[in-house]
Amino acid sequence: MTGTPTAGPAGSRAPFGARLAAAMAEHGPLCAGIDPHPGLLDTWGLSDDADGLRTFALTVVDALGGRVAALKPQSALFERHGSKGVAVLEEVIAAAREAGTLTIVDAKRGDIGSTMAGYAQAYLADGSPLAGDALTVSPFLGPGSLTPAVELALATGRGLFVLCLTSNPEGHEVQHARSAGGESVAAQVARFAAELNAAELGAVELGAVDLEAPGSEASESAADWGSGGFGSIGLVVGATIGDAARTAGVDLAAVRGPLLAPGVGAQGAGAEELAAVFGDARSQVLASSSRGVLAAGPDVAALRTAAKTAADEARGALATR
Numbered sequence: 565m566t567g568t569p570t571a572g573p574a575g576s577r578a579p580f581g582a583r584l585a586a587a588m589a590e591h592g593p594l595c596a597g598i599d600p601h602p603g604l605l606d607t608w609g610l611s612d613d614a615d616g617l618r619t620f621a622l623t624v625v626d627a628l629g630g631r632v633a634a635l636k637p638q639s640a641l642f643e644r645h646g647s648k649g650v651a652v653l654e655e656v657i658a659a660a661r662e663a664g665t666l667t668i669v670d671a672k673r674g675d676i677g678s679t680m681a682g683y684a685q686a687y688l689a690d691g692s693p694l695a696g697d698a699l700t701v702s703p704f705l706g707p708g709s710l711t712p713a714v715e716l717a718l719a720t721g722r723g724l725f726v727l728c729l730t731s732n733p734e735g736h737e738v739q740h741a742r743s744a745g746g747e748s749v750a751a752q753v754a755r756f757a758a759e760l761n762a763a764e765l766g767a768v769e770l771g772a773v774d775l776e777a778p779g780s781e782a783s784e785s786a787a788d789w790g791s792g793g794f795g796s797i798g799l800v801v802g803a804t805i806g807d808a809a810r811t812a813g814v815d816l817a818a819v820r821g822p823l824l825a826p827g828v829g830a831q832g833a834g835a836e837e838l839a840a841v842f843g844d845a846r847s848q849v850l851a852s853s854s855r856g857v858l859a860a861g862p863d864v865a866a867l868r869t870a871a872k873t874a875a876d877e878a879r880g881a882l883a884t885r
């Protein structure tokens with residue numbers, strides 16, 4: 565086997581945090597985004613319709629499947645093609661799974677709890693065609709509103725990435741707001757994830773989570789997961805945020821979960837920013853680049869070279885020794 569545990573039959577999937585840690589160790593800390601912007605479709609010589617979208621997205625899976633830690637399809641750019649676009653997203657998730665690559669579906673879902681349960685069923689339930697390995701979610705209706713998604717993710721070996729300190733400049737206005745007690749919104753979100761991860765990792769350490777489920781590839785890496793894996797509830801923390809984690813009072817290392825770091829490449833962040841933003845949480849970072857890699861297409865070899873270069877740069881920037 566490779567060092568990357570993949571999904572076994574329903575009910576036997578190892579925890580997402582463990583699977584992601586293994587994938588990052590094998591392929592480097594890069595998540596390649598699949599963002600089929602109209603401009604990119606044009607550059608690739610493709611039509612701005614569901615057929616062009618399908619060719620684009622499946623070319624990326626073909627080029628990078630089995631070569632990066634994760635692929636992150638951006639749901640909005642599939643949804644803009646209507647039901648045919650959503651069908652392509654389902655096909656992309658299945659193709660990545662077939663290639664043995666984790667998918668983070670970037671749909672940033674968030675709603676009141678009863679509706680969140682519907683989103684959870686759509687994106688996190690076994691057998692749902694839109695279920696990848698993890699989902700991005702918005703905590704801005706209150707972190708507790710995400711409980712249905714948390715419960716289903718943990719029950720199915722999937723993960724969440726909760727928006728915390730986003731890469732866009734406008735995020736500051738909301739994420740740095742402080743409660744009467746003085747805690748920033750971002751710090752509250754980080755504490756929510758930290759508490760969930762402490763409970764999950766504590767259960768693993770106590771042996772209450774069976775990492776050796778029959779039929780999965782879990783057993784061969786179980787020891788690694790117990791010691792080096794992440795919790796399954798990650799945060800989104802942009803690589804562009806400068807010292808915002810410090811000023812918002814967010815202890816990223818204490819989260820013990822993966823930190824999805826968009827902003828690398830097209831939004832201007834590079835190795836220097838990755839190293840500076842994440843400090844002693846560098847080993848948790850999954851750098852994310854979409855346009856910076858996709859601009860190399862449609863040539864498959866060029867896409868692979870661009871992804872490898874980005875992964876190598878991220879690995880160098882995030883090395884802890």
Ligand SMILES: O=c1ccn([C@@H]2O[C@H](COP(=O)(O)O)[C@@H](O)[C@H]2O)c(=O)[nH]1
Pocket residue numbers: 597599638670729730731732800801802826827828829830831852853854855856
């Ligand atoms: O804070 C955030 C959260 C998510 N994103 C998403 O990541 C990619 C970035 O694309 P690039 O082409 O690498 O800029 C995109 O899908 C965003 O929606 C983010 O950028 N920032």
